[in-house]
Amino acid sequence: MPSRTILRFTKMHGAGNDFVVLDNRDGSLNLQPELIKRLSDRHFGVGADQVLVVETAQSAGNDFRYRIFNADGHEVQQCGNGARCFAQYVTDKGLTDKNSIRVETIPGVIEPQIIRHNWVKVNMGPASFEPAALPFVADGLSMRKFGGLVQYKLPVDAGLVEQDLWVSVVSMGNPHVVILLDQPASDDLVQSLGSTLESHPRFPERVNVGFLCVVDRSRAHLRVYERGVGETLACGTGACAAAVAGMKMGLLSDQVDIVKAGGTLTIQWSGNPDSDVLMTGPAQTVFEGEFYL
């Protein structure tokens, strides 16, 4: 029997947004795009929307470093559902005995807190509505205000939709465009408009596309076509972005349940520009395994 190099992993999900979680505290993993793509592949690999990596913190006072890779192999800045799974993972593995941890990500430190087993609240830091933060090239576009939120008139040609579309942009450390609809988005709309906007030239680093439909002031439906993945059953930063957009528009209260195909996340935000966005929801281990490299 030939010897095989084995990569141990944990499969997790947060509201159906699924992850392969790797422990790289010793820095030994070679996290090349090819490996990420193989792990994420639903037919030839484990299957995941994102690969999450646990590393040691680089600054004193922080507990861990958290790296995130989309299924297409690209490293990205932030992942909300992943943040809850990250906290549950380091707790389950006994890597910390703290209830609340400080976790380094590319845009800054986030603070997940275990509320109870498999239920995590995360301080995701502030939202930004500045185009440059995504980045989004807004030059020359018409703008209007919806409540306190700027909307941009974006020319789109996406098969089903060939028109000017009013959109808002939000950075949760990673880029989001939010489209407000009167009714929940159809599959066709999410696929055609999602894929077109994800790589629209106005978003040079591509974008996550959220389709928001408000039910009442404390509840909204959301579908997200994620950058580097396609539509997922839930997107945590997408829920934060859509919720704060809806709050700024005056349509949602300061605590809202965002309902997605895979589950519901609760988002809280005071509305002050510098205040942090809080996200609460599930984080579940599914299985552990060994991947043959």
Ligand SMILES: N[C@@H](CCC[C@H](N)C(=O)O)C(=O)O
């Ligand atoms: N599923 C995530 C977001 C993951 C990253 C995103 N696709 C991006 O490219 O920015 C979440 O729960 O936030």
